[in-house]
Amino acid sequence: MADMLSIDEVADIMYEMVKEATGMRKLKPMDLTKNLIEGYGEKVDKKLCKNAIRKLIESERCVYTYFGGSYIELPHREGAAND
Numbered sequence: 001m002a003d004m005l006s007i008d009e010v011a012d013i014m015y016e017m018v019k020e021a022t023g024m025r026k027l028k029p030m031d032l033t034k035n036l037i038e039g040y041g042e043k044v045d046k047k048l049c050k051n052a053i054r055k056l057i058e059s060e061r062c063v064y065t066y067f068g069g070s071y072i073e074l075p076h077r078e079g080a081a082n083d
Contacts, residue, residue: 005043010036010052015061018072026071029053 005013014032021027033049053072056062063075 003043004045004048005040007048007052007055010044010048011055011059011061014049014052014072015056018056018062018074022074026065026067026073028069028071032072 013036017032017035018027029050032053033046036044036049037046053062056072057064060075062072065071065073
């Protein structure tokens with residue numbers, strides 16, 4: 001079996017996916033998990049992905065938003081409408 005990625009590596013990959021999707025589409029937690037499992041195969045599993053998402057939320061690098069479902073997005077900045 002291939003070496004598993006670390007939780008920090010998975011969190012960083014997920015963060016980049018969310019960052020790239022910002023403004024184009026919203027990603028659900030399962031979207032991130034499926035994309036990683038497809039891209040990295042045996043190096044990740046659902047439990048590792050779930051823990052990486054938890055780490056992103058707890059570290060405030062990403063936030064949950066609710067709009068007819070749960071999505072993961074970058075935190076919104078105060079006063080962003082004035083940019």
